[in-house]
Amino acid sequence: MFRKLPGDETRNLVSTTPDTAVVFRPAVVRTPAILTILIFLARLFIGLVRLLWRHPVAVPVALAPGALWLAYGWRWSLAVVALVVVSGAAWALVHRASFSRLLGLRLLAWWRLVWVYRRHWQPVMIVSGLGRHIRGRDYLPRLGKVTCTSWADVVSVKMLNGQSLKDWTDRTDHIAHGFGAPSCRVSTARAGRLVLTFPRRDPLDVPMPAVPLPTVGEVGPVEIGTCEDGRPYRLKVHGTHVLVAGATGSGKGSWLWSIIRGLLPAMAAGLAEVWALDPKLMELSYGRDLFGPCYAATPEDCAELLEAAVKVMQERAARFAGVQRSHVPTVDDPFILLVVDEVAFLTAYQPDKHLRQRITAALATLTTQGRAVGVGVLAALQDPRKEVMNIRNLFPDKIALRLDESEQVDMVLGDGARDRGAHADLISSRPEQGAGVGYVRLEGSPDPVRVRAAFVSDADIRAMVAAYVSMEAA
Template sequence: MNHNPYAKLQMKLKELAMLLFVGFAVFILVALMSYNLNDSQLLWQSQSNQNTGIQNIEGIVGARLADLLFVLFGYAAFTAPFFLILSAWKLWCPAIELSNKHSMHLLLTTLLVLTITACLSCLFSLFCVDDQWLPFGPGGLIGYQLAWFLLEPLNVFGTVTVMVMMIGMSATLILPISLAEVAQQILRVMKWLVESWFSLIETANLPKTVADKKQPDFELNPATRKSNEKKQPISRSRNLAVSENSKHKSRKKLLTLDLLASPKRQHIRQVSQEQLKLLSQQIESHLKDFGIDCQVVSVQPGPVVSRFELDLAAGTKVSKVTALAKDLARSLSVTSVRVVEVIAGKSLIGIELPNEHRQMVQLHEILGSNDFMNTKQVLPLGLGKDIAGRPIIVDLAKMPHLLVAGTTGSGKSVGLNAMLLSLLYQKTPENLKMIMIDPKMLELSVYDGIPHLLTPVVTDMNNAAASLRWCVAEMDRRYQIMAACGVRNISGYNALVKQKSISLSDLGLSQGSLIPSDDEKLQAMPHIVVLADEFADMIMVVGKKVEQLIARLAQKARAAGIHLILATQRPSVDVITGLIKANIPTRISFQVSSKIDSRTILDQQGAEQLLGHGDMLYLPPGLAVPTRVHGAFVDDHEVHAVVTAVKSSGQPSYIDNICSSISLEPAGGSDDDGEKDELYDQAVAIVIETRKSSISYVQRRLKIGYNRAANLIETMEKCGVLGPVTNSGVREILVEKN
């Protein structure tokens, strides 16, 4: 953030004043420490004797200053350096004040300091023994006179009470502390001392065999660790489960946070309160130049951006401020300005400005936070931190599907890796399965071979469509089983299976893909997460079939425990269609290139003003106002380390028919209505009758689009009507006219 010359001059003057206060405090302290009573007598003699007999380290100036302070205040003179240091600290770390009454504040502070010093002098005069070291005793002239004045009407107890009250009230007004907070801290310390005392007494009274049972220093075995974790609070160094064999529960390997890079201590220069005050004044001034009267009410600094909350004048439309975002960014010399039109619970608007020094958010911080460690969410995703620096942990099971968009370099791939690692840290392969679709063949290939996968990472789009059809079939199969069991969702079903043993024969159902063929007893159903890194490529290659499959899963798959995470770098209306948006209300938008793309993904603008590198807007379900989140960063080395640890826990159990090119029919009905084109039979008749198999010919005869005609020709090839394309570009017609 650039500042004008006046602001730099003001900062330099403050630094000079701070150095002056510190230097003067050290000078007074040294003069008081090296004070000698003989110097007081020499000061009243001739000038020549003064220069030769002074014993003070700082010469005659230090001797005179020390003598004056000790004569007036006695031992209370030592408070002068303390209050000078306090003044310097206040200059260095000022509070947020938007008023300009500095002179009145300085006068009040001076009076309060003199009050505290005079009261201390009075107390020293009452209780300290006069050892003839000071010229007017331990309380000085002021302390002696004040004690003499108050002792006759108030006596000793009343005088002490009044002095202590005056010191307490003055200190409360000067120091940035609250008496309530001090009392709470004292109570906490006293409570801790009492509890520790009673704990020691109980431990001493226990038998030796019980008292000697302490936590071992070595690594506990899995069974002992599991029992101890239920009794002891979860610490920040807690290990998270990777895998567990459901049949042979003899060992359980743990995935530690040491696999992730620890957050380095970043030397971040926090935005000073003076800079925030100056920016507040500039915002008010620049908006006033555009005809908008407002007042900055509060400022919320964060690790990446700072939010200024404004109170607009009556009758001012928020849209006027939003339209001036680029002009305001130019006036403030920043890269971008985001206007928050609605702040929940407040009648204010927000203006978010990027900080000059950006703080890096590491995934280790998010997964190591208490919010993630102690979460009770079913499928927790660690996104990052909000503008106040609080970790953002969301539950995929409640969304229940997620739509992610962002341009190249916006941090979308890193965000997907952070979500995947969050799931791997919390869920075992027994309660979470995944299907990953990676058209780029680069982003998700590192996860190939982890035990959570139902099939190898899918890179062919036809196989991707087949995997979605399998998910639809699995969804219908799960619904049949849950309906026969009388439960409403996967949580109720898993709880029922744990309580009692139920076989398929009791329900009259056949075995499914996730139930072994040699065991008819119902087992707990794992959650299935389908992650597509670039689903726009699927829609371009396969067409409307994928959109219909995604819509079916988004509408019905929540209760069956199947969840979608769809990501794209091209948030256009032909990719994120109305059918998909209507069924996926939860969305995340990284930086996009235009307002149109922002409206496509979020139904509102704002994503085009993000800073990139993980800066995102998270729109939770049921809310119309997105939350700004600074995404967690995870390096490729960290991803490889975690994946290697996960792979070492076991081998994946793939299902063979997931990526089969044959369309799977759900149990209880056919899905041909959504898969077969109604013009297919007519197109086959035209090709066989005319013996012409080009796409353009079928397009002209049926008066349809090129993509639809190409899909019809591809379907004929799969069904054996046409052969593959030869070198000359002609397809052989395999079916005769008869």
């Protein structure tokens, strides 16, 4: 009367009499008890070996109190544990930096691995769609090593076969909320391996003072501010073009003046020149003495200054042809950086069509041919739309400060930048927290880097002018 069916066949049953119940009896396979015990012991042994291999220090430390208890009694065990705890607390109080580097962050990483990531890994992967539950079995990406820095958790992951980077970047919000982090950033370690970064706090929420003036006149990467990991951030300006985009009050002036500040000794030595275009008559005019005759404010003067830079570029190209392929700054051929504040006013909002065409043509020529002969462009704008700045793709290096819309992030930094963690639209609008904070995407790296530029005050600019005069006199 009853028929045994495999588990998957029950879904194919069709009953012509709905009132008749279908009785299902699954097939039972009896496994010998000795085989079950052997499998259990093998898995236990492999697990212990893997635990000891992954934690060669933590496992003996955890087992030491039990061994002391068995060998000498609980008093000795308790005394040793108390001594270790007191010594660690004293170490943390006396020299917190070395304690965190050698022990504190390692313990935090182990705790976060056990209590946060391994505990919630299965439900987060399944609910977010990155794992699969098929026929009663979970297929999950493999959780790897967890490393803690002073501000974030860095988690390595092995993707499932057939997954791509886009599968993860499309679900960064799901992953971040699943593990209780404010955001999640995804980067590729190697084929099939990802690195997830979960910030625990924001190390860039406090403004930083202006970077000290360099002592050596060089046009190499200039120090702008600080990265999230606390390291100084240096931006390359020689041999490239840089576009800075951000809403009003996002701190574009901090980036412009920090770059000029880093080039000041090279300017005094004659190895660099800064040509300033300031159509707003507000930002760059405060340090006008630094630029000398290479300063323009009206649209007509801006067009002439840009066309003069094109002539210098073409003259150098004619001299360098067949002699050298890259520019080396000298007093005779210094590096020229054109700083254009609010470039959209010149390329889109300028009512004079003839002037607009002259300016756009000059900027396009400089950004396509200038960097090989030592002529760079640093442009700042508020609106990154294509109809406002149709040559934005000619800038190899781009910086996105606070933006009004999430779509603008990819307009500035390129497709997929926001999915990789460049949440420029979420930067705080409060000046003390978000001014100068931005995401940098360089030509040779697809992963954006979060940086805060130092704040250059009016007093710092006056000091720069005075220092420049004294350097030139010396």
